[in-house]
Amino acid sequence: MIDPALPLYGDLADPTPKIRVRGLDFFYGDQQALFSNDIDIAPNRVTAVIGPSGCGKSTHLRVYNRIFELYRDQKAKGDVLLNGESIFAPTMKLLELRRRVGMIFQKPTPFPMSVFENVAYGIRLHYAVPKSELEGRVEEALKGAALWEEVRDLLHKPGTALSGGQQQRLCIARAIAVEPEVLLMDEPTSAIDPIATAKIEELVDVLKKNYTIVIVTHNMQQAARISDFTAFFFKGYIVEFGETRQIFTNPKNKKTEEYITGRFG
Amino acid sequence: MRRLREYLSEHFETTFRGFTVLCAAVVLIIMAAMFFNLAWNARLAIGQFGLGFLWRDMWDPALNEYGALSSIYGTVVSTVIAMTVAVPMSVVIALFLVELAHPTVSKVVGAAIELLAAIPSIIYGMWGLFVFAPLMAETVQPFLQETLGLENVPGIGRLFTGAPMGIGMLTSGIILAIMILPFISAVMRDVFAMVPAVVKESAYGMGSTTWEVTRKVTLRYGIQGVVGACFLGLGRAIGETMAVTFVIGNAHRISLSLYDPGNSIASTIANEFAEASDPLYLQALIYLGLVLLVMTFVIQMIAQWWVVRLKKSMGAGL
Amino acid sequence: MKKTQNVRRREVINHIVSVLSGLAALVGIFFLGWILWTVARQGLAALNLDFFTKLPAPPGSDSGGLANAIAGTVVITLLATVIGVPLGLFTGVYLSEFGRVSHFGRMVRFTTNITTGIPSIIVGLFVYTLLVVPFKHFSAYAGAVALAIIMLPVVARTTEDMLALVPNALRESALAIGMPRWRMILAILFRAARSGLLTGTLLAVARVSGETAPLIFTAMNSPYWMKSLAEPTANLTVTIFNYAMSPFDDWKRLAWGASLLIMATVLAVNILARYLLREKK
Numbered sequence: 001m002i003d004p005a006l007p008l009y010g011d012l013a014d015p016t017p018k019i020r021v022r023g024l025d026f027f028y029g030d031q032q033a034l035f036s037n038d039i040d041i042a043p044n045r046v047t048a049v050i051g052p053s054g055c056g057k058s059t060h061l062r063v064y065n066r067i068f069e070l071y072r073d074q075k076a077k078g079d080v081l082l083n084g085e086s087i088f089a090p091t092m093k094l095l096e097l098r099r100r101v102g103m104i105f106q107k108p109t110p111f112p113m114s115v116f117e118n119v120a121y122g123i124r125l126h127y128a129v130p131k132s133e134l135e136g137r138v139e140e141a142l143k144g145a146a147l148w149e150e151v152r153d154l155l156h157k158p159g160t161a162l163s164g165g166q167q168q169r170l171c172i173a174r175a176i177a178v179e180p181e182v183l184l185m186d187e188p189t190s191a192i193d194p195i196a197t198a199k200i201e202e203l204v205d206v207l208k209k210n211y212t213i214v215i216v217t218h219n220m221q222q223a224a225r226i227s228d229f230t231a232f233f234f235k236g237y238i239v240e241f242g243e244t245r246q247i248f249t250n251p252k253n254k255k256t257e258e259y260i261t262g263r264f265g
Numbered sequence: 266m267r268r269l270r271e272y273l274s275e276h277f278e279t280t281f282r283g284f285t286v287l288c289a290a291v292v293l294i295i296m297a298a299m300f301f302n303l304a305w306n307a308r309l310a311i312g313q314f315g316l317g318f319l320w321r322d323m324w325d326p327a328l329n330e331y332g333a334l335s336s337i338y339g340t341v342v343s344t345v346i347a348m349t350v351a352v353p354m355s356v357v358i359a360l361f362l363v364e365l366a367h368p369t370v371s372k373v374v375g376a377a378i379e380l381l382a383a384i385p386s387i388i389y390g391m392w393g394l395f396v397f398a399p400l401m402a403e404t405v406q407p408f409l410q411e412t413l414g415l416e417n418v419p420g421i422g423r424l425f426t427g428a429p430m431g432i433g434m435l436t437s438g439i440i441l442a443i444m445i446l447p448f449i450s451a452v453m454r455d456v457f458a459m460v461p462a463v464v465k466e467s468a469y470g471m472g473s474t475t476w477e478v479t480r481k482v483t484l485r486y487g488i489q490g491v492v493g494a495c496f497l498g499l500g501r502a503i504g505e506t507m508a509v510t511f512v513i514g515n516a517h518r519i520s521l522s523l524y525d526p527g528n529s530i531a532s533t534i535a536n537e538f539a540e541a542s543d544p545l546y547l548q549a550l551i552y553l554g555l556v557l558l559v560m561t562f563v564i565q566m567i568a569q570w571w572v573v574r575l576k577k578s579m580g581a582g583l
Numbered sequence: 584m585k586k587t588q589n590v591r592r593r594e595v596i597n598h599i600v601s602v603l604s605g606l607a608a609l610v611g612i613f614f615l616g617w618i619l620w621t622v623a624r625q626g627l628a629a630l631n632l633d634f635f636t637k638l639p640a641p642p643g644s645d646s647g648g649l650a651n652a653i654a655g656t657v658v659i660t661l662l663a664t665v666i667g668v669p670l671g672l673f674t675g676v677y678l679s680e681f682g683r684v685s686h687f688g689r690m691v692r693f694t695t696n697i698t699t700g701i702p703s704i705i706v707g708l709f710v711y712t713l714l715v716v717p718f719k720h721f722s723a724y725a726g727a728v729a730l731a732i733i734m735l736p737v738v739a740r741t742t743e744d745m746l747a748l749v750p751n752a753l754r755e756s757a758l759a760i761g762m763p764r765w766r767m768i769l770a771i772l773f774r775a776a777r778s779g780l781l782t783g784t785l786l787a788v789a790r791v792s793g794e795t796a797p798l799i800f801t802a803m804n805s806p807y808w809m810k811s812l813a814e815p816t817a818n819l820t821v822t823i824f825n826y827a828m829s830p831f832d833d834w835k836r837l838a839w840g841a842s843l844l845i846m847a848t849v850l851a852v853n854i855l856a857r858y859l860l861r862e863k864k
Contacts, residue, residue: 067470072367095590098472109467112485121481122471125593158577171467178471281765285677288670289691292739295732296694299705302712357604358611365601366608374608376857381615383786383853384846385793387820391827391842392618395625395835443614450611474597497700504702506796507824531704535799535824554708558701565697 016084018043018182018212019064024078026059026068026236033059035236036078041182041229046204046213048223048244051233052264057216060233061184064214065101066094082182099126102175104185108167108192110159111174115142115151118159118170122178137177145173146203165196172203176211183207185215189222201226220260224248232256303555310548318552324517324533326540331549333556335517339434339527340503340557343513346438346523347502351446352495358446359453360479375454382447390511393440398512401439402431406524427524430514435523437513444508445498452497456490457483489572496568504561506531530557619846626843629836639806639822642831649841651808652817656845658809659726659802659818660792667731667791668738668784675742680768692743698736706732707797715801723809723816726802730791737790741783745776778859785856789849795820819845 017040026034034056041047049057059068066087068074080087087097099122111118119138123129129137138155142148147169151162159170168188175183185204189197204213204226217223223230224244231241232253240247240256251257258264304311314321314331321332358378362371406429410416415425460483468482484491514526515536528536530553541547633648640647674691682688707729714725749772757767773780803815804825819841826838 065470067466070466070469093590095472095474095593098470103467103470105463105467105470107463109461109464111464111468111482112488125471125473125477174471278763278765281768282681285673285681286687288673289677289682289687291670292674292691292694292698292736295709295735296698298713299701299709302709303705306712306716354607354610357600357607360600361604361608365604374612377612377615378608379857380850380853381611381618383789383849384618385795385820385849387793387795387823388618388622388842388846391823391838392621394827396617396621446611474593476597476600477593500700500702504704506702506704510824511827531702531796534704534708535796538799551708551712554705558705561701561705562697565700568700569693569696 016043017041018083019214020081020084021060021063022079022081024060024063024076024080026056026063026077027075029073033236034063034076037236037238039231039238039241041212041214043212044208044210045228046208046215046226047229047231048227049214049216049231049233050218050220050223050259051239052259053218055233056236057233058186059236061103061186061214061216064182064184065098065103067098067103069094095126099178100180101182101184102178102180104168104171104175104183104188106187106190108164108171110162110167110170113159114156115159115162115170116155119173119177122174126178141173141177142170144176144207145169146199146206147173163196164192165199168192168196168200169203172200172207176207180211182212182214185213187216187218190218197222220248220262232259234259299558300555303551303558307548307552307555309545310552313545314549314552318549319556322519326537326543326546329543329545331546331552333530333553335519336528336530336533336553337556338519339513340529340531340560342434342523342527343438343441343509343529344499344502346435347441347445348495348499350439350442351449351498351502354442354446355449355453355494355498356479356484356491358450359457360475362450362454363457364475364479375451378447378454379451382451385507386444386505387507389440389444389508393436393508394511397440398431398436400431401436402429406431406435423521424523427520427522429524430526432512432514433524433526434513434520437509437529438523440508440512441502441505444505445501448501449494449498452494453487453491456487456494459490460486488575492568492572492575496564499564500561503564504531504557506535510535530554530560622839622842622846625836625839626846629840630843634837634840638808639817639837640833642829642834645833647833647837649817649819649822649837651805652819652822652841653844655723655802655805655809655816655818656792656820658812659723659730659798659816660788662724662727662812663730663734663791664784664788666727667734667787670731671735671738671787672742672780674735674739675746676768678739678743679746680764680772695736695739698732699740702796703729703733703794704796704799707800710797711800718813720813721801721803721815723802723812723814726798726816726818727812729797729801730794733791733794733797734787737787738784741787742776742780745779745783746772748779749775782856782860785852785859789852789856792852793820793845793849795824799824 019041021037021039024034024037025032037060049061051057062068063076063080068076082100085092111121116138119141120134123134123137139148142151147166150166159167162170189200201222204215207213215227227244229242230244230247232239232247234255240251240253247256248260251260310318310331318331318333319337320334322334323330323332324335362375366374410425410429416422464482464486465478468478509529510532513528513532515528515532516526517528520527534550534553538550541550633646635648635653636650637646637648638651639649674695678688678692682691710725710729710732714728715721753771753775754767757771758764798818798821802818802821804821805815805817809816823838823841826834829835
């Protein structure tokens with residue numbers, strides 16, 4: 001039995017979770033994809049979500065910003081609390097939720113506009129920023145995503161003209177420009193080369209000072225390198241959740257052990 | 266024997282290829298011949314009026330004096346009305362079909378709109394002349410004039426003065442809009458549907474509303490297709506003959522009021538061709554045709570050039 | 584933290600646009616329904632046996648039909664198809680198979696795109712200068728050529744698009760077993776793209792069968808049966824144009840009947856074409 005008052009990640013970190021998930025079920029039409037998921041996401045930490053493909057990692061992540069609601073046949077049951085407030089509560093404004101919970105996708109998705117406009121997009125949406133201040137904010141966000149030095153002379157080139165790794169960092173800059181609290185990353189490095197991947201991993205380490213990060217990855221080395229906590233998903237269940245070190249050195253569950261030792265997945 | 270067959274098949278290969286090249290060349294020949302033939306058959310009128318034909322506001326078969334200005338004016342005004350109505354409507358219809366409607370509704374409405382696009386323009390003309398124009402005269406135009414009082418609004422008031430006859434610039438503009446609406450919205454729907462889900466998701470993920478995603482991301486992503494769709498509609502509207510001829514009124518004058526009858530290049534040619542017995546009269550009509558050809562040609566060139574430029578400057582994907 | 588813009592306002596704008604977009608779609612459907620209903624109601628009143636079997640009668644006699652115009656439209660459209668479809672088809676083959684990147688190919692593609700946008704009335708005038716002025720008479724073949732010119736670029740572009748959808752592996756495997764290119768195109772590609780090509784052709788035929796403007800200057804019109812292809816020929820669309828503008832009620836009635844016939848045919852062919860394409864998918 002889970003005591004809903006106690007954080008699931010034990011006594012190692014801040015006792016108040018940033019995100020608390022309780023009894024989350026998820027359905028694609030009649031097909032159930034998640035089964036009573038419980039998890040607490042620690043603030044200013046990196047939580048990795050691992051598991052074989054089709055296990056529900058991305059599905060789980062896509063509940064946090066309610067992006068799944070774009071699709072008519074997808075339904076979530078249960079509750080997700082952000083800072084103690086349910087994201088499904090009527091008082092929770094969807095647009096504000098998505099500003100507070102940013103998302104980075106598998107493939108870089110620069111919008112069809114210039115590098116500058118890509119970053120300014122969200123700022124213009126959510127803030128009344130005078131033009132003079134906007135440039136500073138864009139620069140700040142690009143610096144935050146460790147991209148400024150590379151693109152300072154390319155600000156007015158289309159976002160799609162950058163390399164894959166740069167595009168992904170542009171998306172990170174775009175996400176942090178609106179001052180979110182949480183960053184969701186759905187296999188952010190699966191479409192880019194190893195060098196660019198290393199840069200993004202470094203960046204994740206820096207970003208956790210200011211943001212709570214949840215990252216879905218199919219790369220176990222990556223999870224071990226960058227995360228503080230790891231959740232192992234299997235067939236829609238959270239089979240094991242704990243400190244990354246513990247999960248990778250001393251898994252309690254047999255399935256987890258089989259997966260991290262590469263016996264399936 | 267075997268070698269002969271190989272030789273023949275080799276030979277046929279070249280013949281076949283040459284034949285397709287010939288067919289392709291026909292397209293080029295037709296295009297060139299169109300300009301040449303129209304110009305040659307309008308040579309009397311071109312010699313008589315020169316380029317001044319374009320800005321000459323006079324059309325008098327009795328005096329054998331011709332100028333294209335009122336026709337060009339009517340073509341431009343009716344097209345502008347049509348585009349102003351049809352383009353924004355098409356955007357929101359595409360938005361409805363792709364983002365908002367239930368898939369079944371979207372399929373049915375989409376199919377209906379495609380059918381609307383297939384209806385021949387002469388049908389729009391019949392419907393316009395016998396159904397829509399009387400309705401404009403009895404209900405819509407008096408309503409705009411009196412009930413809404415548009416006639417007395419400073420600035421645009423001039424556009425709504427005059428007797429509500431139902432026949433005229435406004436009616437033909439609206440019928441043109443109804444005609445090109447399905448073309449534009451069908452293409453825009455396809456363009457919207459082709460924008461990858463991840464791109465839309467990441468825009469929604471930033472906290473954008475559906476309309477913001479459409480306006481700022483989807484429209485830009487598909488800008489090539491959107492511009493293409495608009496130019497398709499523009500090309501249709503500018504050269505449309507039957508739907509306009511029936512309801513524009515065929516009067517050779519330039520009037521600010523949209524209630525007044527006017528004429529377009531196409532309607533003048535269609536309407537007066539049968540009566541043009543004098544060679545200069547006939548040639549003036551063909552000269553008008555040449556003007557329309559050049560107009561559409563230039564528009565198409567701009568369209569193609571613009572699409573390439575947009576793609577470069579925005580990194581649009583479609 | 585800077586002041587956040589009014590979320591409520593953005594939501595309200597979004598809501599308004601959503602409602603407007605539903606309304607706009609409704610308006611589109613409404614006009615379709617209105618036009619269909621008007622033409623069906625007026626047209627059905629005009630359709631009877633006389634309409635299909637008799638020649639036009641002088642105004643007032645109330646017993647005329649448009650048999651000659653029906654025949655004329657069928658003949659002109661068929662002739663246009665026979666001329667336009669092969670030309671368009673092989674232009675499309677050239678664009679897709681031989682001239683994909685060549686300079687000439689690009690020029691042809693560009694011109695084809697532009698030709699698609701040339702108003703049909705201009706095509707009519709052009710054929711008038713090409714086939715009517717020199718021979719000094721209007722004719723069914725001039726009408727057919729005008730319609731064929733309108734079909735050509737449409738068929739060419741659809742053919743190119745449809746052939747482009749055929750995977751390259753199919754071409755390569757056909758060539759790899761030693762099949763010459765022309766046979767590969769005619770036997771393999773055409774078969775693979777069959778339903779798309781048929782749909783494209785049907786849509787092009789449907790489109791030109793409703794054209795009026797190009798026929799005014801080429802086939803013109805006639806109150807008699809056609810005896811040869813080299814004379815003014817009655818057809819439904821120009822008849823509608825002439826009769827609708829006339830002051831006689833029984834002529835207007837015939838115009839409505841002709842409108843219904845044309846509209847029903849065009850829509851039926853369209854539905855058939857779309858059905859064929861869906862069937863394949």
